[in-house]
Amino acid sequence: MTDKTSPVHHPFFARMWTVLSRHEPGSLRELRQENLAGLSGRVLEVGAGTGSNFVHYPTAVEEVVAVEPEPRLSAIARQAAETAPVPVTVMDCAVEELEPGAPFDAVVCSLVLCSVHDQEGVLRELFSILRPDGELRYLEHVASGGARGRLQRLADATIWPKLGGNCHTHRHTERAMVNAGFVQQTARHVWTLPAWVPVPVSELALGRAIRPA
Secondary structure: OOOOOOOOOOHHHHHHHHHHHHOOOHHHHHHHHHHHOOOOEEEEEEOOOOOOOHHHOOOOEEEEEEEOOOHHHHHHHHHHHOOOOOOEEEEOOOHHHOOOOOOEEEEEEEOOOOOOOOHHHHHHHHHHHEEEEEEEEEEEEOOOOHHHHHHHHHHHHOOHHHHOOOOOOOOOHHHHHHHOOOEEEEEEEEEOOOOOOOOOOOEEEEEEEEOOO
């Protein structure tokens, strides 16, 4: 996802992410399902990627509008939408480019807020298109502390964003949500790999925040 004037083209990342998506570990699929559990009504999914979330939406969801500005990924997401258990419309645009319409009941962000150029600006946009008491559900890479945090900062300053579709691993995403006006309801951090493995994106935050009434 990016600003309105900058098209998104990450061909290397799109190819890599397509392969990774086809081989997601069961633990990550379980986190996706947990992140979406209990949703209902009209949902906006930001940065849908290849549509990995679609199969996990509960049937109480009436409609999913999924935005994915990388054209190679949005094409694959459209294929995934055809077999989703709920109606899914995939749009190859950024959330900032959505036409004004009825507020959404929930917004879903999965492994995307690490890659947007203006994280707080995007979160303010999401805040504005949610109905009062609407939910932000998130599963996101977040900044770690200690040696891993130093590794993240080094990765972010060098090769990682170029390889990872502008992914920045050392972002205080939950703090940015609060700065944008959201109120945290639940939050926990999980590790997708053992803590000792020197990979900058092992720590994930899973949680729920709301737009206050």
